[in-house]
Amino acid sequence: MANQDYEERQQTQELGYDPNFVPDSVKSFVVHLYRHIREKNVYEIHQMYESSFQTLSERLFKDTPWPSVDAVAHYVDNDHVFCLLYREMWFRHLYARLTPTLRQRIDSWDNYCSLFQVVLHGVVNMQLPNQWLWDMVDEFVYQFQSFCQYRAKMKNKTEQEIALLRQFDQAWNVYGVLNFLQALVEKSTIIQILEQEKEGLEQFTATDGYDYNGGSNVLKVLGYFSMVGLLRVHCLLGDYHTGIKCLLPIDISQQGVYTSVIGSHITTIYHYGFANLMLRRYVEAIREFNKILLYIFKTKQYHQKSPQYEQILKKNEQMYALLAICLSLCPQTRLVDETVNSQLREKYGEKMARMQRYDDEAFAIYDELFSYACPKFITPSAPSFEEPLVNYNQDAYRLQLKLFLYEAKQQQLLSGVRTFLKVYSTISLAKLASYMEVDEPTLRTILMTYKHKTHAVDSDGKITSNADVDFYIDEDTIHVVESKPAKRYGDYFLRQIVKLEGVINEMDGIKLD
Amino acid sequence: MGREREATKVAYTVEQLVAFNRYNPDILPDLENYVNDQVSSQTYSLDANLCLLRLYQFEPEKMSSQIVARILVKALMAMPAPDFSLCLFLIPERVQMEEQFKTLIVLSHYLETGRFRQFWDEAAKSRHIVEAVPGFEQAIQGYAVHVLSLTYQKIPRTVLAEAINIEGLSLDKFLEHQVANSGWVIEKSQGRGQLIVLPRNEFNDPALKKNAADSVPLEHITRIFPILS
Numbered sequence: 174m175a176n177q178d179y180e181e182r183q184q185t186q187e188l189g190y191d192p193n194f195v196p197d198s199v200k201s202f203v204v205h206l207y208r209h210i211r212e213k214n215v216y217e218i219h220q221m222y223e224s225s226f227q228t229l230s231e232r233l234f235k236d237t238p239w240p241s242v243d244a245v246a247h248y249v250d251n252d253h254v255f256c257l258l259y260r261e262m263w264f265r266h267l268y269a270r271l272t273p274t275l276r277q278r279i280d281s282w283d284n285y286c287s288l289f290q291v292v293l294h295g296v297v298n299m300q301l302p303n304q305w306l307w308d309m310v311d312e313f314v315y316q317f318q319s320f321c322q323y324r325a326k327m328k329n330k331t332e333q334e335i336a337l338l339r340q341f342d343q344a345w346n347v348y349g350v351l352n353f354l355q356a357l358v359e360k361s362t363i364i365q366i367l368e369q370e371k372e373g374l375e376q377f378t379a380t381d382g383y384d385y386n387g388g389s390n391v392l393k394v395l396g397y398f399s400m401v402g403l404l405r406v407h408c409l410l411g412d413y414h415t416g417i418k419c420l421l422p423i424d425i426s427q428q429g430v431y432t433s434v435i436g437s438h439i440t441t442i443y444h445y446g447f448a449n450l451m452l453r454r455y456v457e458a459i460r461e462f463n464k465i466l467l468y469i470f471k472t473k474q475y476h477q478k479s480p481q482y483e484q485i486l487k488k489n490e491q492m493y494a495l496l497a498i499c500l501s502l503c504p505q506t507r508l509v510d511e512t513v514n515s516q517l518r519e520k521y522g523e524k525m526a527r528m529q530r531y532d533d534e535a536f537a538i539y540d541e542l543f544s545y546a547c548p549k550f551i552t553p554s555a556p557s558f559e560e561p562l563v564n565y566n567q568d569a570y571r572l573q574l575k576l577f578l579y580e581a582k583q584q585q586l587l588s589g590v591r592t593f594l595k596v597y598s599t600i601s602l603a604k605l606a607s608y609m610e611v612d613e614p615t616l617r618t619i620l621m622t623y624k625h626k627t628h629a630v631d632s633d634g635k636i637t638s639n640a641d642v643d644f645y646i647d648e649d650t651i652h653v654v655e656s657k658p659a660k661r662y663g664d665y666f667l668r669q670i671v672k673l674e675g676v677i678n679e680m681d682g683i684k685l686d
Numbered sequence: 687m688g689r690e691r692e693a694t695k696v697a698y699t700v701e702q703l704v705a706f707n708r709y710n711p712d713i714l715p716d717l718e719n720y721v722n723d724q725v726s727s728q729t730y731s732l733d734a735n736l737c738l739l740r741l742y743q744f745e746p747e748k749m750s751s752q753i754v755a756r757i758l759v760k761a762l763m764a765m766p767a768p769d770f771s772l773c774l775f776l777i778p779e780r781v782q783m784e785e786q787f788k789t790l791i792v793l794s795h796y797l798e799t800g801r802f803r804q805f806w807d808e809a810a811k812s813r814h815i816v817e818a819v820p821g822f823e824q825a826i827q828g829y830a831v832h833v834l835s836l837t838y839q840k841i842p843r844t845v846l847a848e849a850i851n852i853e854g855l856s857l858d859k860f861l862e863h864q865v866a867n868s869g870w871v872i873e874k875s876q877g878r879g880q881l882i883v884l885p886r887n888e889f890n891d892p893a894l895k896k897n898a899a900d901s902v903p904l905e906h907i908t909r910i911f912p913i914l915s
Binding site: 351413553554580583614618626628630634636638645646647649670674 | 837838892
């Protein structure tokens, strides 16, 4: 075994990459994977997908691609769908470890088109692990984003690359990407399925999306994850309102299929929270960031060996940065769990104190945290191929950053007001104006800004207060209202009722001999 | 935003396009016409307008500055909703540098920071942009009244006058209307002219603040329906 391993490595590494050379372990891998897929053995598929593929990649294909699909096809009856799946993994591995060429980017796009066409036309009868289906959607959006970034760097493109870009202008076209995701959502009827599930007419969440009646879960679950994919694409485009709308059919106040895969869970909440931050719904963002950060804190040890572990840690750090931003603009620390709060203080305590000052240094920190934690924004339109060629890969990011900092600047006087409001129960406008060193009309505008900025408007036009310290003005006197944490007994009892019912059902299910 | 009138036949089809065919470049002309419809019929659809801005983002060469300006004015009229920012997020920076957009961004800044005096002064200088959209003044006055109602229980007449840019007899008339329809009350304060008592709401009166502990949203209760039945 050791000997064979050595030989395989010799061949793949020292003799250079031969796309037609299939080591025995790869042959065995595809043969088994193919068999498990045909037998719908989700457990074994998952094992091979999650661990064997990683182990082999690590061992044999550290810095070369896997054998070409043509070289393995005859081991798997030249099965069309299996070959598409194999190529999807082949490209994913290539993107993760090497730098794809333009040609490869275009080929990968073609492969996604063929794969999704097959799924959309209902020819697929497989049962695939959620992890794999999530990875497909995730990778599809990632490669789109990566393509946009690549295309936007026009300055050092070769003539040949430009010719290819012109020729294959449909590859990773934004309409194509959005329409595939949308088609998966529609064709899977996932929105209706989730609706019906609420009425108890259908099971989806309860079985984690799997179909135990011999059907396929592929279209349904791809459709489900495509809603998360759409949220992400819209965030990359700066369209936060539409992004949140795309996610609406998934109730993120509860567990669901999106929480069954850690990557999907994190991607969902990261983008949902970010969109809410940009929509100034800070309390909503804080609440969701808090929940997921606590979850990651408690569970990250179980993911240490997962190929996604690094990604989990990175998103974890980014979300702490976003939480620091939210809490600086909207100090609602009581929404934050003790554990999360102490992590936050450790990472950003000092920066958050400086952000409260709203001087130039504070804005530099807002800039730094935003730039570190924001999604990789894209410009979706094709470049101008006219000379001189210019890079525009930073344009989208710069615009979002600028608008965010603009918002932070509009709020710069609010933390000063808050400090004063905290120490008075009533104070006259004249007195507060002199403390703040402004005239009375200016103070009135600051107070109105405070009210406007602390009252979020949701998509139905409903107003909610995000203020920890609130006030009202009666003629010339400000009356301060400190909000007290509301205890949610109702929700607590509801949860307990559901839990109890679950326990009773379980007990009923036990047959005593 | 609650201001929408009943959907006309045309509006219905455009809304459908946005719902079912939103990633299709062919609906661009329909959406542009729909912006003009919204202007003339004083209706509003954020979803349709964002959809159009998105199509412009995908194909910048098709962008019409005039349409974008109208969308932005409509978005200002939707304050306190964050629609104006939502639109700006989708408009390339070099386009935002155009003079008319710079003006609109300044107007938005004044509204966002409660500086109504400066807002009305600036708006007066840019009549050609804002007067192209009927109902602009009333919509901004509506926003001003909204922010004032969040902030004040009682407000001096002069402060109100400045925020909504109405004075003298017209203001008397406006107040008369609000007294009759919206529960406003006018008081005399000692030596300082009129004082307007605004209706109490949960934001300017802590006593009316709904106790979150007492209210459970219906969809949470529906979770136990199967158990109850």
